Amino acid sequence: MRRLPFFALALISAPAFAADMALTVEIPTLKVAEYHRPYVAVWIERDDHSVAANLAVWYDVKKADGEGTKWLKDMRQWWRRSGREQTMPIDGVSGATRPAGQHRLRFADGKPPLGTLAPGHYELVVEAAREVGGHETLRIPFDWPAKAPVHLGAKGEQELGQIDLDLNP
Amino acid sequence: MKHVLVRAALCAALVLPAAAQAHKMWMVPSATVVSGDDAWVTVDAAVSNDLYYPDHFPAQLDQLAITAPDGSAVKAENPWTGKYRSTFDLPVPQKGTYRIALVNQGLFASYELEGKKQRWRGKADELKTGIPAGASDVQVSEMASRVETFVTQGKPGGDALKPTGKGLELVPVTQPNDLVTGEKATFRLLLDGKPAPNLKVVAIAGATRYRDSQDEMDTTTDADGTFAFTFPKAGMYWVNASTEDGKTSVKEAKRRRVAYTATLEVLPE
Numbered sequence: 001m002r003r004l005p006f007f008a009l010a011l012i013s014a015p016a017f018a019a020d021m022a023l024t025v026e027i028p029t030l031k032v033a034e035y036h037r038p039y040v041a042v043w044i045e046r047d048d049h050s051v052a053a054n055l056a057v058w059y060d061v062k063k064a065d066g067e068g069t070k071w072l073k074d075m076r077q078w079w080r081r082s083g084r085e086q087t088m089p090i091d092g093v094s095g096a097t098r099p100a101g102q103h104r105l106r107f108a109d110g111k112p113p114l115g116t117l118a119p120g121h122y123e124l125v126v127e128a129a130r131e132v133g134g135h136e137t138l139r140i141p142f143d144w145p146a147k148a149p150v151h152l153g154a155k156g157e158q159e160l161g162q163i164d165l166d167l168n169p
Numbered sequence: 170m171k172h173v174l175v176r177a178a179l180c181a182a183l184v185l186p187a188a189a190q191a192h193k194m195w196m197v198p199s200a201t202v203v204s205g206d207d208a209w210v211t212v213d214a215a216v217s218n219d220l221y222y223p224d225h226f227p228a229q230l231d232q233l234a235i236t237a238p239d240g241s242a243v244k245a246e247n248p249w250t251g252k253y254r255s256t257f258d259l260p261v262p263q264k265g266t267y268r269i270a271l272v273n274q275g276l277f278a279s280y281e282l283e284g285k286k287q288r289w290r291g292k293a294d295e296l297k298t299g300i301p302a303g304a305s306d307v308q309v310s311e312m313a314s315r316v317e318t319f320v321t322q323g324k325p326g327g328d329a330l331k332p333t334g335k336g337l338e339l340v341p342v343t344q345p346n347d348l349v350t351g352e353k354a355t356f357r358l359l360l361d362g363k364p365a366p367n368l369k370v371v372a373i374a375g376a377t378r379y380r381d382s383q384d385e386m387d388t389t390t391d392a393d394g395t396f397a398f399t400f401p402k403a404g405m406y407w408v409n410a411s412t413e414d415g416k417t418s419v420k421e422a423k424r425r426r427v428a429y430t431a432t433l434e435v436l437p438e
Contacts, residue, residue, distance in 0.1 A: 070205035076436055079204065080347065084324045 019109040019145040020168050023055070025126060026161030029100040036131040037097035038159055039071060041078035042105070044114075045123045051082040052122060053114050055107060057094040074129035077137055102161075109145070117144050128159040136160050145169055194228060194430060195407055196269060196318045197221045197375075198259075201346045201434040203322050208261050210320050212245075212269060215254040220375040220407050221432075223254035228316070230255050234272050238265025238327025261320055265327030266346060271316040274336075276422060280304035293419045309421040313337075314411075314428040321346035334362030337410060337429035340394075348400065348435045355397040357390075358410055360427065364394030368410045372398050375405040403437040 027038060042056040057078070060068030069088050073079045088094060093113045107114035124140040136159040140152050146167035154163045196214040203210065213221070214228035227250045235243040245257035261267055276296055278289040282304050291299050300307060313336040325344035332338045339345070342355035358365040372386040390396045390410075400406060411428035418425075 066206060068205075070203075070208060073202050073204040076202070077438070079202070080349070080436075084204070 021107050021114070022164075022166040022168075023105040023107070023124070024162070024164040025056075025103045025105065026156075026163065027098055027100045027103065027128075028156070028159070028161040030133070032133065034132050036133065037099060038128040038130040038133070039075055039097065040126065040128045041075045041083070042124070042126050043078060043082060044117070045081070045125055047121055049081060052117060054082060054086070054090060054093050055113055056105060057083070057088075057090060058097045059088075059094065061089060061094065061096050071129070071131065074131075074135070075127045076129075076135075077125070078127050119144060124163075124165055126154075126160060126163050128156075130159055134158045138163050140165050142167060192216045192218060192225055193220060193407060193409070194271070194314070194316045195221060195432055196228070196271065196316060197405060197432055198269065198318050198320050198434075201318070201320050202436070203261055203320065206262060208322055209258055210261060211256060211258045212318070213254050213256050214271060214316075217253075219377045220373060221405060222378055225253065227251060227253060227255040228271055229273075230257060232271045232273050233257070234270045235259065236268040236270075236329040238263045238267065238322075238329055240328035240331070243267070259320070261322045263327070264323040266319055266321045266325050266329055266344065268329040269318050269320065271314075272336075273312065273314045273316075275312050276309055276419065277312055278307060278309045280307040296419065296421060307421075309419070309423070311417045311419065311422040311425040312428075313425065314430070316430045318432040319345040332359050332362055334359075336361065337365060337412070337427045338362075339429060339431055342395065345431065345433055348433055349438050350400055350403050350435055351438060353397050353399045354433075354435075355395060357394045358396065358429065359394060360412065360414075361416070364390075364392070365410075365412070366390055366392045366394055368394075368396075368412055370396045370398075370408065370410045372400070372406050372408045374400075374402060375407065400435040403435050406433045406435060407431075408433055 040058040043054045044052040046052050059072055072083055110116050121143055127137045129135045136156050138154040138156055138160055140154050142152055146169050148169060150167040152165040194216045196212050199211045215223035216226040216228060217224050230248050230250060233245055235245060237243050245259060248257040275290060275292055278300055280287050280300055282301055289299050315336055325346050330341055332340060338359045340357040340359055342357060348354045358368055368390045370388050373383055386398060388396050409430045413424055413426050416425055
């Protein structure tokens with residue numbers, strides 16, 4: 001067998017060692033008179049509710065003078081656990097609000113925003129708050145790292161649709 | 170028959186505890202947890218029977234003392250006093266907790282003049298001119314009350330909640346803008362800067378108009394002045410304690426009545 005150059009070997013072996021998680025967040029289509037896109041926060045909590053990683057914060061980043069930050073506190077669990085400690089925007093985490101539909105996100109162990117997650121039991125939390133609308137929080141418990149590919153999910157009733165979490169060892 | 174009913178009602182009124190009849194003084198902020206750098210809140214302040222419906226008397230805004238997280242005094246914007254309520258706005262640009270207080274210090278007096286019972290209330294330096302020369306049976310008591318609410322921009326903290334050492338004051342163990350349903354919220358009461366033990370503390374949820382009973386919760390401070398509530402539902406809560414002692418600041422007054430009231434917002438988990 002021909003020996004692969006060192007860089008090629010690195011390319012091949014990297015994914016094999018890095019556990020990752022694939023997340024799908026569905027924002028439902030709502031038939032309401034006044035629709036605003038929801039503010040959504042996605043994070044990972046330890047058993048004591050401390051935040052292990054902020055994965056995504058979608059808010060109105062385009063409003064003049066950072067006015068969108070005024071409503072960040074409406075994601076009240078995220079705000080209490082983590083948001084109020086942050087300086088917005090958070091690099092690689094915060095972004096614009098998303099339209100209705102399925103949004104796929106992928107996170108790799110050791111890389112921001114997931115970082116290196118110590119082995120243990122966690123909860124993935126997705127919280128949505130919508131102007132002139134409702135509020136909903138979904139939690140998906142999981143063990144990290146996964147020993148085999150794991151598919152987990154939760155289904156919202158109002159402000160969130162299907163949430164899928166796929167963990168790969 | 171009618172006489173009997175009237176008499177029964179009067180008797181009932183006489184035996185009711187004083188607190189049940191007393192009007193409640195309060196402030197309610199439009200929000201207690203705010204985010205963003207240009208946040209404002211607007212506050213209603215009134216004296217009423219029901220929480221939080223201004224239907225009796227407006228609070229007097231000359232008693233207003235607002236402290237920013239850095240400890241500095243802040244002036245209310247757009248102050249206005251109407252028939253039933255006062256209102257003002259407050260910009261909250263600093264990160265941390267703001268303390269909004271109505272601080273009332275004064276004297277009450279009762280006396281007899283020409284065979285009639287009279288009442289007087291005012292400040293200590295007005296006492297001599299306030300009570301006529303011919304008055305007899307003059308009884309003076311001192312009143313120190315503090316009515317508060319709190320607003321936090323970003324993370325709770327700062328110097329605003331440092332006790333002044335005068336009257337009854339609340340010291341947070343749990344931050345007052347960090348309250349959620351089902352979690353124990355712990356505070357300490359200080360009297361003149363020292364732990365206030367064995368005081369009854371009452372908590373009543375707002376929106377009393379929409380339920381049949383007051384649903385009053387109560388507890389007692391321990392030796393350290395500490396008390397705790399676990400609030401069952403989200404909403405604004407009126408938390409109150411009062412006591413009496415002989416530590417007056419003017420020699421004419423024999424008794425001092427001290428009271429503390431806070432409006433605390435409890436958010437859903």
